[in-house]
Amino acid sequence: MSNRVINLLVPIISIILGLLVGAVVMLFSGYNPINGYIALWNGVFEDSYAIGETIRQISPYILAGLAVAFAFRTGLFNIGVEGQLIVGWFAAAYVGVTFELPAIIHIPFALLAAAAAGALWGLVPGLLKAKFGVHEVIVTIMMNYIALHSVNALIKTVSGGNYKTDPIKETASLRSEFLANLTDFSTLHYGILVALAMVVVMWFILEKTKTGFELKSVGFNDHASQYAGMNVNKNIVLSMVISGAFAGLGGAMEALGTFGYMATLAGFTGIGFDGIAVALLGANTPLGVIFGASLFGSLKYGAGNMPNAAGIPIEIVSIVIALIIFFVASGYIIRVGLQRMNKKKGAK
Amino acid sequence: MEYVIEMLNIRKEFGNFVANDNITLQLEKGEIHALLGENGAGKSTLMNVLFGLYQPEGGEIRVRGKKTDITDPNVANNLGIGMVHQHFMLVENLTVTENIILGNEPKKRGMLNIKDSAKKVAEISKLYGLDVDPYAKIEDISVGMQQRVEILKTLYRGAEILIFDEPTASLTPQEIEELIGIMRKLITEGKSIILITHKLQEIMDVSDRVTVIRKGKGIGTVITVETNPEKLATLMVGRQVTFKTEKGPSHPTEEILHIENLVVEDYRGIEKVKGLNLSVRKGEIVGIAGIDGNGQSELIEAITGLRKVKSGKIKLNSKDITGKHPREITESGLGHIPQDRHKHGLVLDFSVGYNAALQSYYQKPYSNKGIMNYKIVAEKANKIIQTYDVRTQGEHEPARALSGGNQQKLIIGREVDRNPDLLIAALPTRGLDVGAIEFIHKKLIEQRDNGKAVLLISYELDEVMNISDRIAVIYDGKIVDTVSPTETTEQQLGLLMAGQEKEEFVGAATNDVVLKEGDDRDVK
Numbered sequence: 001m002s003n004r005v006i007n008l009l010v011p012i013i014s015i016i017l018g019l020l021v022g023a024v025v026m027l028f029s030g031y032n033p034i035n036g037y038i039a040l041w042n043g044v045f046e047d048s049y050a051i052g053e054t055i056r057q058i059s060p061y062i063l064a065g066l067a068v069a070f071a072f073r074t075g076l077f078n079i080g081v082e083g084q085l086i087v088g089w090f091a092a093a094y095v096g097v098t099f100e101l102p103a104i105i106h107i108p109f110a111l112l113a114a115a116a117a118g119a120l121w122g123l124v125p126g127l128l129k130a131k132f133g134v135h136e137v138i139v140t141i142m143m144n145y146i147a148l149h150s151v152n153a154l155i156k157t158v159s160g161g162n163y164k165t166d167p168i169k170e171t172a173s174l175r176s177e178f179l180a181n182l183t184d185f186s187t188l189h190y191g192i193l194v195a196l197a198m199v200v201v202m203w204f205i206l207e208k209t210k211t212g213f214e215l216k217s218v219g220f221n222d223h224a225s226q227y228a229g230m231n232v233n234k235n236i237v238l239s240m241v242i243s244g245a246f247a248g249l250g251g252a253m254e255a256l257g258t259f260g261y262m263a264t265l266a267g268f269t270g271i272g273f274d275g276i277a278v279a280l281l282g283a284n285t286p287l288g289v290i291f292g293a294s295l296f297g298s299l300k301y302g303a304g305n306m307p308n309a310a311g312i313p314i315e316i317v318s319i320v321i322a323l324i325i326f327f328v329a330s331g332y333i334i335r336v337g338l339q340r341m342n343k344k345k346g347a348k
Numbered sequence: 349m350e351y352v353i354e355m356l357n358i359r360k361e362f363g364n365f366v367a368n369d370n371i372t373l374q375l376e377k378g379e380i381h382a383l384l385g386e387n388g389a390g391k392s393t394l395m396n397v398l399f400g401l402y403q404p405e406g407g408e409i410r411v412r413g414k415k416t417d418i419t420d421p422n423v424a425n426n427l428g429i430g431m432v433h434q435h436f437m438l439v440e441n442l443t444v445t446e447n448i449i450l451g452n453e454p455k456k457r458g459m460l461n462i463k464d465s466a467k468k469v470a471e472i473s474k475l476y477g478l479d480v481d482p483y484a485k486i487e488d489i490s491v492g493m494q495q496r497v498e499i500l501k502t503l504y505r506g507a508e509i510l511i512f513d514e515p516t517a518s519l520t521p522q523e524i525e526e527l528i529g530i531m532r533k534l535i536t537e538g539k540s541i542i543l544i545t546h547k548l549q550e551i552m553d554v555s556d557r558v559t560v561i562r563k564g565k566g567i568g569t570v571i572t573v574e575t576n577p578e579k580l581a582t583l584m585v586g587r588q589v590t591f592k593t594e595k596g597p598s599h600p601t602e603e604i605l606h607i608e609n610l611v612v613e614d615y616r617g618i619e620k621v622k623g624l625n626l627s628v629r630k631g632e633i634v635g636i637a638g639i640d641g642n643g644q645s646e647l648i649e650a651i652t653g654l655r656k657v658k659s660g661k662i663k664l665n666s667k668d669i670t671g672k673h674p675r676e677i678t679e680s681g682l683g684h685i686p687q688d689r690h691k692h693g694l695v696l697d698f699s700v701g702y703n704a705a706l707q708s709y710y711q712k713p714y715s716n717k718g719i720m721n722y723k724i725v726a727e728k729a730n731k732i733i734q735t736y737d738v739r740t741q742g743e744h745e746p747a748r749a750l751s752g753g754n755q756q757k758l759i760i761g762r763e764v765d766r767n768p769d770l771l772i773a774a775l776p777t778r779g780l781d782v783g784a785i786e787f788i789h790k791k792l793i794e795q796r797d798n799g800k801a802v803l804l805i806s807y808e809l810d811e812v813m814n815i816s817d818r819i820a821v822i823y824d825g826k827i828v829d830t831v832s833p834t835e836t837t838e839q840q841l842g843l844l845m846a847g848q849e850k851e852e853f854v855g856a857a858t859n860d861v862v863l864k865e866g867d868d869r870d871v872k
Contacts, residue, residue: 210715217706220697227654227684227692228706229675 006338010331017334018327022320026312035310036320043305044298050305052183055192056258058297060085062195063250064275065282065289066202067118067243071136072284073206074239075219080125080140081247082272083147084118086265088248090151091117092255093262094158096168106171111194111252118248119241121147126240130233136240144268152264164263174257189257196290198246203286205242215239247272274300281328299324352377352412352509352540353398353429359406360393367393368404371566373542373559375509380531380541382555382572384548384584386781390564391544395511399431400424427509430502434514436494440487444480445469448501472503477533491639492523499530510534511542516550520639521809521842528554546584546781548577549810560584585783593789596797598817600629603666604681604770604801605651610660612646620646622825623660628770633792633802635816635833637809639845643825644805645687648774651803652684653677654692665769678707683768685759687775687805693759694747701729701743704762728765736761737787753784760791771795774805789815809838823847 023033044054064081071078078084092114099106125139159165174189182188206212217225218235226232250271255262278296282288299321306317353375360368368390375381385391396402398409400418408415411427418424438447445466454461466482473480478496486494495515502510512531516524531541531554543555551558552572560567560583567583581589605628612621621643628634638644649655651662653674662670669677678684686692694703705714705725713724729743736757740750747755756776763771773792777785792802792815806812812819813833820827821844829844 208719210710210718210720213702213705213709213715213720217695217698217702221691221695223691224693224695224706227652227674227686229673229678 006335006342009338010335011328013334013338014328014331015324018324021327022323025319025323026316029312029316031310031312031316036306036312036317039306039309039312040299040302042309043302046305047184048182049184049186050302052179052186052188054298054301056186056188057301058293059189059191059195059257060250060253060271061274061278061293061297062192062289063198063246063253064271065278065293066195066198066286067247067250067272068275068279069282069284069286069289070202070206070246071122071239071243072279073219074215074235075222076126076129076236076239076243077137078122078125078140078240078243078247079137079276080121080143080244080272081250081275082268082270083140083144084121084244084247085251085269085272086144086147086151087121088114088118088251089255089262090154090251091248092172092252093165093168094154096172096256097158097166097261099172100169101171103171106169107174107256110168110172110256111249114248114252114255115245116248118244118246118251120244122240122242122244122247123237126237129240130236144272148265148268151262155262155264165261167261168256172256173260174253175260187258189253191253191257194249195253195293198249199286199290202246202289206286211238247275250275277325277329281325295328296325350377350413351375351410353542354410354413355394355398355407356410357407358394358397358404358409360390360397360402361405367564368397368561369564369566370407371559371561371564372407372569373566374569375540375542376556377540378535378538379556380535380543380554382543382545382551382558383561384546384551384558384580385561386546386563386584386783389561389584389781391561392513393564394561395431395513395542395544398424398511399429425505425507428507429509429511430505430507431511432495432498432502432513432515434517436498438486438494438497441485443483443485444489444497444500445482447486447497448504452505469500469504472500476503476530476537478530490523492519492526495519495523495527496530499534507539509540509542511544513544514546515543516545516547517807520846521838522846524550548580548782551580552577562586581782585781587783589782589786593786593793593814595793595815598632598796600632600817601799602630603627604630604664605803606661606663606666607651608661608663610647610650610662611658612643612650612655613658614646619658620825621650624822624826626820626827628801628803630769630801631796631799632817633796633804633815635804635806635812635819636822636827637806637812637819637841637845638822640807642822642845644774644822646825647822648684648687648772648805651677651772652682678768681769683763683766683771685756685763685771685773685776687778689752689755689759694755696746696748698747699744700733700738700740700747700750700758701726703747703758704729704732704743707762707766732758732761732765735765736791753780756780756784756788760788764791764795768800770801770803772803772805775807776804777806777808777811785811809841813838813841821845 019037026033026036044050064085067081067084068078092110095110095113101109121143125136125143128134128139129136155165174191176190179188180186206216214230214235217230218232222232274296278289278292281292281295303317303321306312307314351374355373358368358371371394373383383391393402397404398418400420400423409418410416416427445462448469449465454465469482478500480493480496480500515527519527534541545551555572557569557571558580559569562584607624607626610621610624611619614620624647636644646655650657653672657670661668664677664680664682667680669680690696695706705728708714714721726743732738733740733743738757738761739754747758750758776788796802804812804815816833819831819833821829821841823845824847
């Protein structure tokens with residue numbers, strides 16, 4: 001077995017194992033796993049509507065994944081994607097509601113506002129890490145809470161005591177009649193194009209620019225980078241800022257596309273935290289993030305169909321989805337297993 | 349003859365990699381048996397097999413004639429096999445006795461009983477002439493003494509067979525001599541010794557027989573008195589090696605590096621460089637000789653801008669570079685082969701090509717307006733790979749996959765290629781085998797012959813004596829003397845390194861002659 005074959009087999013075997021164990025769980029809980037999985041499949045692929053909704057779900061996951069992956073490549077663990085996404089969501093909604101501008105300016109302006117808000121939320125832990133050596137994990141976690149409750153308060157303020165903002169202006173919306181018609185009136189919007197463009201942006205920064213060279217170098221070995229005359233602290237801050245901007249754009253997807261407004265949040269959206277898993281599944285590469293986000297988005301959206309179509313309670317569904325992701329993430333174990341088998345065969 | 353240890357046709361594999369292929373080592377009772385091989389030849393693997401850390405895929409181990417499976421280090425301990433590690437495994441703020449009983453503390457009615465142990469330690473120390481105070485704290489005793497504590501530890505636990513792993517790496521010549529005396533004493537008391545080393549002279553000095561391994565294969569065992577260093581080197585490397593690098597006289601011109609009253613603190617805020625003065629001229633190699641920890645690291649870090657200077661002045665090319673940013677200093681004409689190549693020299697997860705560009709990636713033509721030109725980076729990398737004989741599968745290979753010698757060649761290629769006026773080479777050959785050492789020494793001398801300056805920092809006296817045109821001896825954060833390598837013996841140098849005044853040793857007269865001309869200004 002060549003490395004190439006192993007690389008291909010690992011995700012396939014992981015998913016199959018995850019499905020099998022998920023099936024066992026459903027079986028023991030007294031539900032029919034075949035019906036369950038058919039419902040999951042249909043939830044994702046049944047018709048153009050389902051496909052549209054699934055793709056819509058994938059967009060913020062891509063951006064959250066990019067945010068985590070980008071920081072990771074510079075050796076930083078950005079747990080604050082959730083908070084950066086929330087402030088981005090609010091900033092985009094605010095610009096979308098407040099300003100009267102032609103679409104060609106309004107949409108980019110709203111997107112930029114979201115990116116800037118996320119970047120600002122990433123700047124704080126970046127600065128604290130660079131200047132005072134405060135660990136970014138602690139700061140980003142705390143920044144999440146600050147984001148959640150500040151934004152909830154801000155929503156009340158700007159809406160005059162309401163629990164949600166006014167709907168954004170048409171001119172700021174990413175919604176598209178064309179895409180909606182194509183997918184049987186799903187909420188699919190142009191956000192997916194923004195997300196894919198950002199995938200290219202991340203790839204370009206990392207692989208083509210001088211800044212990318214420095215960011216990666218600092219991520220792998222800050223001592224050698226400093227010795228080579230790079231400004232390690234500057235790179236730490238920059239990495240957190242770019243990471244936060246990606247996350248902020250993830251929030252813009254919800255504001256300008258999916259919802260068209262922002263409502264006070266009872267708790268975290270979870271997208272930012274899932275972004276960590278998305279990035280790790282994708283090995284922190286831009287292309288890998290698309291794969292990870294697609295898996296997450298599909299399972300999350302498709303799972304919604306399981307209680308309705310197969311009568312499986314949402315709690316069991318959550319366990320099954322978690323198991324599948326767990327096995328994909330454990331690809332390393334499967335890889336080692338395959339290599340062992342390979343070696344034994346070779347020895348004979 | 350009676351063998352205490354026989355390792356017969358040992359084979360150890362890691363995946364597809366064969367680390368030990370059919371190696372046989374037979375240790376006679378009461379002999380010093382040297383194990384010689386290049387880096388990565390498989391010496392450590394073989395010893396780890398003997399120590400029970402690895403299980404061999406083939407071959408057998410016999411202890412005192414009986415076939416034995418050494419399944420873990422405890423088994424090895426019980427068989428009387430003890431290891432004196434290269435990096436001492438001692439707790440700094442505990443006493444000698446406490447360190448020795450650590451992990452196996454004797455108890456009296458549930459209470460720790462140090463007294464009896466200390467008595468036993470003192471007895472063993474006396475028996476083997478180790479001269480160790482059982483109640484001394486580790487942090488208060490010298491490196492040589494710490495090593496004796498390691499030896500005591502194995503003896504205390506009843507070792508009959510002692511493995512010494514590169515024991516002389518951090519010792520002064522005097523300490524090495526004392527160690528050799530101790531090893532002889534151990535032999536006369538009936539112990540047997542395996543000595544792991546790649547220093548040929550040591551082998552000639554102390555060992556009875558030598559087993560050579562090359563690239564994981566057992567080459568054979570020779571009797572020391574029937575061989576010589578040249579033959580051993582040829583056996584080890586597989587080709588002829590020259591020891592003394594050929595070089596002509598130096599022609600130093602104007603001063604390139606000038607250091608005045610430099611004071612530098614280490615990371616704990618303790619002064620390590622205490623008013624140091626040094627001058628290096630174009631066209632010469634100045635070697636800094638000294639024992640590890642006398643301020644060398646802090647000195648280099650201060651020159652290169654990696655550490656803050658507390659006071660004093662550093663001038664490069666008559667430009668004040670004190671406290672400047674590393675990149676500014678580099679651009680003022682400094683090249684630096686760092687002491688720790690993994691930590692500072694390379695980004696191990698980067699490719700060979702990226703590493704080749706690590707110091708120049710931000711300049712044209714490697715990048716332009718913030719966009720990298722990786723095609724030109726690759727071209728440069730390939731040039732360095734060729735010129736400096738970096739053995740790699742190509743510029744795409746991660747630097748991590750290269751052997752130590754080739755990693756070092758890559759760094760030297762990168763630094764020399766920028767043609768710096770001053771090249772700082774810190775322990776440039778540490779851990780490398782004779783073949784790579786030869787190459788690196790040649791490159792340093794070439795640099796000198798091109799009218800550039802080289803500042804060599806090394807703990808290896810041979811290297812300092814061999815390569816330098818002038819030797820500045822560092823002790824306790826100061827340059828205590830500057831001598832000529834041709835007019836100084838290793839003994840004298842060793843005494844200077846240990847902080848002895850020049851008058852204290854015989855042969856001071858020869859040194860006075862050396863300290864004339866441009867040299868005396870270095871020793872203000």
